[in-house]
Amino acid sequence: DDIDIDAVIASAPSDDPTHVIDATSPLSRDLDLSERGLTGTELALERGSVTTATKRKESFHFHFRKDLTTDPKTDSRELLRDAAKAREMVREKEAEKERQSHASAMASMNVSERGMGLTSGWSATITNLMQWWKNRGGYKEWRRDVRWAMFRKRARIATQMFTELFGEDFDSLVPIYPTQSVDKLIVVWDKKCAKLERAQYDIKSLVDKEEARLGQVAGADESQVVFDKKLERYRKKIAILKGRIIQLKEEATQLQDQIVDERERVLSGLPSTCFFATFKSQEAAAIAAQANLNPIQQRLLNVQAAPSPDDVNWPSLTRSWWQRQSRPIIVLPLILFIMLLPIGAFSGAFAQLTIAVCGSPADTSKPPNDSWYCSDDPWANFFRNLVTSLAPTLLLSLYHMCILPVLVYYAAQAEGQQFSLSGLDRRCCSLFFYWDVFNVFLGAMLGGSVIAELPTYIEDPAQIWSALSAAIPSSSNFFINYVAYRALVMAWFRLWYPHMGTTVSALKWMRILPWAKSPREKALESPIRNCRYGRDIGIPVLMNFVMVLAYCVVSPLILPFGLLYFALLWMVWRYQMLYVYQRSYESGGQFWPLVAHRVVACLFICVLFTSTVLILKEAYTQAVLMLCSLPLYLLRFDIYLNSRYDGVVEQIPLMAVHKAGRVDSVDPDLWTPAPLREGAQGWHPQWGVVWQYWGVPRYSL
Numbered sequence: 001d002d003i004d005i006d007a008v009i010a011s012a013p014s015d016d017p018t019h020v021i022d023a024t025s026p027l028s029r030d031l032d033l034s035e036r037g038l039t040g041t042e043l044a045l046e047r048g049s050v051t052t053a054t055k056r057k058e059s060f061h062f063h064f065r066k067d068l069t070t071d072p073k074t075d076s077r078e079l080l081r082d083a084a085k086a087r088e089m090v091r092e093k094e095a096e097k098e099r100q101s102h103a104s105a106m107a108s109m110n111v112s113e114r115g116m117g118l119t120s121g122w123s124a125t126i127t128n129l130m131q132w133w134k135n136r137g138g139y140k141e142w143r144r145d146v147r148w149a150m151f152r153k154r155a156r157i158a159t160q161m162f163t164e165l166f167g168e169d170f171d172s173l174v175p176i177y178p179t180q181s182v183d184k185l186i187v188v189w190d191k192k193c194a195k196l197e198r199a200q201y202d203i204k205s206l207v208d209k210e211e212a213r214l215g216q217v218a219g220a221d222e223s224q225v226v227f228d229k230k231l232e233r234y235r236k237k238i239a240i241l242k243g244r245i246i247q248l249k250e251e252a253t254q255l256q257d258q259i260v261d262e263r264e265r266v267l268s269g270l271p272s273t274c275f276f277a278t279f280k281s282q283e284a285a286a287i288a289a290q291a292n293l294n295p296i297q298q299r300l301l302n303v304q305a306a307p308s309p310d311d312v313n314w315p316s317l318t319r320s321w322w323q324r325q326s327r328p329i330i331v332l333p334l335i336l337f338i339m340l341l342p343i344g345a346f347s348g349a350f351a352q353l354t355i356a357v358c359g360s361p362a363d364t365s366k367p368p369n370d371s372w373y374c375s376d377d378p379w380a381n382f383f384r385n386l387v388t389s390l391a392p393t394l395l396l397s398l399y400h401m402c403i404l405p406v407l408v409y410y411a412a413q414a415e416g417q418q419f420s421l422s423g424l425d426r427r428c429c430s431l432f433f434y435w436d437v438f439n440v441f442l443g444a445m446l447g448g449s450v451i452a453e454l455p456t457y458i459e460d461p462a463q464i465w466s467a468l469s470a471a472i473p474s475s476s477n478f479f480i481n482y483v484a485y486r487a488l489v490m491a492w493f494r495l496w497y498p499h500m501g502t503t504v505s506a507l508k509w510m511r512i513l514p515w516a517k518s519p520r521e522k523a524l525e526s527p528i529r530n531c532r533y534g535r536d537i538g539i540p541v542l543m544n545f546v547m548v549l550a551y552c553v554v555s556p557l558i559l560p561f562g563l564l565y566f567a568l569l570w571m572v573w574r575y576q577m578l579y580v581y582q583r584s585y586e587s588g589g590q591f592w593p594l595v596a597h598r599v600v601a602c603l604f605i606c607v608l609f610t611s612t613v614l615i616l617k618e619a620y621t622q623a624v625l626m627l628c629s630l631p632l633y634l635l636r637f638d639i640y641l642n643s644r645y646d647g648v649v650e651q652i653p654l655m656a657v658h659k660a661g662r663v664d665s666v667d668p669d670l671w672t673p674a675p676l677r678e679g680a681q682g683w684h685p686q687w688g689v690v691w692q693y694w695g696v697p698r699y700s701l
Contacts, residue, residue: 147270148270151273154273154301155175155275157301158173158277158301159173162277162279165287165291166284169279169280169283169662170280171278171280171665172278172666172668173275173277174276174277175271175272176271176274176276176318177266177267177269177271177272177673177676178272179266179318179675179676180315180318181262182259182263182266182675182676183675183687183698183699185258185259186259186675186683189252189255189259190685192251192252194518195248196245196249197518198517198518198521199241199244199248202237202241202517203238203241203242206237210231210234210238213228214231217231263675266676272318272319272320273320273321274317274318276671277303278668278671280665280666281657281660281661281663282652283654283657283660286652286657288303289304289305289306291303306671307419307420307421307422307423308585308586309670309671310584310585310586311420311421311422311585311586311587312419312420312421312671312688313419313420313421313424314673314688315698315699315700316416316417316419319416323416327414327416327417327701328415330701335431338404338407338408338411338431338435339435339438339439340439341439343395343396343439358373358374400539402695404435405428405532405535405691405694405696406695406696408431408432408535409428409690409691410696411431412424412427413697414700414701420585420587421584421688422587422590422591422690423587423590425532425533425534425585425591425691426534426590426591427534428534428535429534429535429537429591429598430538430594431538432535432537432538433538433542435538436538436542436543436546437605440543441547441550444478444479445472465616469613469616469617472554472612472616473555476557476558479547479550479551479555480551480557480561483544483547483548483565484561486540486565488564490540491565491572492568492572494572494576495575498576498580499693500695501526501527501529501693504525504526505526524685527693528581529581529693530581530583530584530691531576531581532691532694533591534690537591542598542602544565545599546602546605548561548562549606550602550605550609551609552606553606553610554610554613584690585690590649592645592649597638600634600637600638604631607626610626614626669681673688674687675687
């Protein structure tokens with residue numbers, strides 16, 4: 001009853017060198033299964049080519065009585081009874097085998113049925129759960145076998161389907177392995193190399209200084225040369241640096257060995273649930289991207305077009321199906337915290353700091369504060385004005401530029417839904433747009449209106465609607481000032497301050513930070529950054545669209561400042577795209593449909609906001625006409641955008657891919673992450689990051 005080894009090999013994927021017995025291997029022919037005391041089934045289970053989920057069917061031979069064929073008086077009902085008894089014997093035999101297998105599985109993990117809760121007894125349950133925890137390695141091995149079986153099943157079905165459909169155009173399947181453990185070691189090794197280069201540069205400069213000093217004292221006595229203080233100091237530093245260099249070289253060599261071992265361990269382990277299917281022609285790849293290999297259940301495989309190799313978001317591809325389903329729910333509280341965090345309240349607290357500390361002049365019930373901060377000293381007055389005027393603006397600017405982008409990027413990466421860097425950038429843009437609407441627009445409008453008219457609401461609740469009708473249009477002053485500030489100040493400020501590298505250069509020019517010395521430090525002193533499309537479109541562009549379009553009817557004075565801002569921003573962005581920023585990925589123009597749909601959403605906000613103001617002003621006829629006409633037109637236009645542009649961007653014309661030609665083969669390293677390549681070719685400190693050198697992490701939770 002042993003399993004045939006050759007039959008098992010045929011069902012295993014060929015891209016698994018560790019857990020597949022090669023047909024040319026000595027293990028596939030004339031294998032002595034008893035050399036390790038294992039049967040064929042146990043050996044196959046150990047090597048991973050067969051899992052515990054595999055069930056073999058056995059053929060049973062029913063032996064009836066001999067006189068059944070010779071006695072003509074035999075009743076057919078007796079034959080039926082014998083057949084029923086035979087089926088009952090088969091069922092009993094199968095049930096006995098199931099009980100034996102279940103008992104052996106329980107015994108392997110030292111857990112009984114009573115301990116698993118099948119019968120009563122809390123003490124036995126707790127005891128056996130503790131035993132299961134101590135012997136949980138058996139469950140891990142079983143879980144590993146099941147995951148290997150599922151991976152092989154997907155790979156086998158995909159290989160058979162693609163081979164049958166595309167023939168020679170199908171090239172291979174490239175598995176995806178986790179990279180975080182190898183990447184962390186490479187980061188540590190890179191930092192060691194940076195320290196080593198700096199130490200080598202320092203020792204070279206000290207040797208030059210030592211030679212220059214020897215030239216200065218060349219004409220002096222020999223005793224004076226030997227006991228020269230500068231020479232002694234140089235030589236001591238050189239000796240210390242030599243020991244430091246030896247230590248760093250040893251540590252770097254050890255890290256290299258660890259990187260190689262960790263890479264081999266990862267590549268010999270279980271791949272991710274995702275894999276790349278490569279084709280020799282773009283036509284076959286385009287057709288395969290539209291295929292559904294399991295149309296009934298739609299659970300086995302989900303095929304979609306792969307991004308370009310420089311646009312792959314590797315951490316998301318290493319997530320399991322369960323993680324991709326649960327992570328959006330887990331990250332949702334963080335997203336809600338970002339959306340609803342009242343940063344305006346924190347900045348407004350600084351404006352009220354003087355009143356909170358020194359008290360209000362109109363309030364005579366509290367004794368005056370005699371501290372220096374509340375005194376009439378000119379410097380105290382200057383400091384109070386600085387805290388109440390500059391601090392709120394500085395707090396908001398730092399939050400928008402440094403804190404908010406990192407939080408949004410981390411939340412989008414933690415969701416694990418975007419398989420491309422461009423998709424991750426678009427997700428960040430969507431989150432920024434939601435933040436513009438719910439935090440900035442609604443928060444600033446309702447917050448200021450409610451706080452300004454709060455005494456009226458408390459004294460006479462019937463005056464709420466009339467108070468809101470006057471307070472909501474009056475809140476346009478904040479939005480007009482903000483858009484004017486962005487147009488007259490921040491648009492030009494981007495030319496001088498495109499990124500944080502400007503601040504570092506200014507601090508080095510003022511001798512606060514040291515200048516770069518080694519070649520590595522000079523290269524990283526002012527690295528070429530890419531444009532943060534998600535942030536720069538989500539905040540500077542879409543935020544102003546929301547403000548300008550929402551108040552364009554209620555307060556038309558905002559329109560000239562909005563037009564001036566976008567005209568100046570076009571010139572600034574055009575210059576920076578040509579001479580400042582560098583492209584980090586290519587998405588094929590998929591950002592344009594996102595921005596177009598968001599602008600239509602801003603027009604929806606304009607219609608709803610203007611209708612609300614008309615209702616508060618008791619202009620019901622105008623509000624009803626606007627709500628019954630404009631939303632339908634905007635909805636129709638949004639559907640037109642979907643049919644006209646979204647499909648064009650997402651799909652490639654079939655005639656274009658037909659004329660693209662064929663290749664002999666596709667290099668698997670092209671779809672292999674840089675840390676797992678031989679020698680980590682293509683790796684750099686900002687590898688796999690969509691916003692390079694902007695302080696965002698590569699991995700998340």
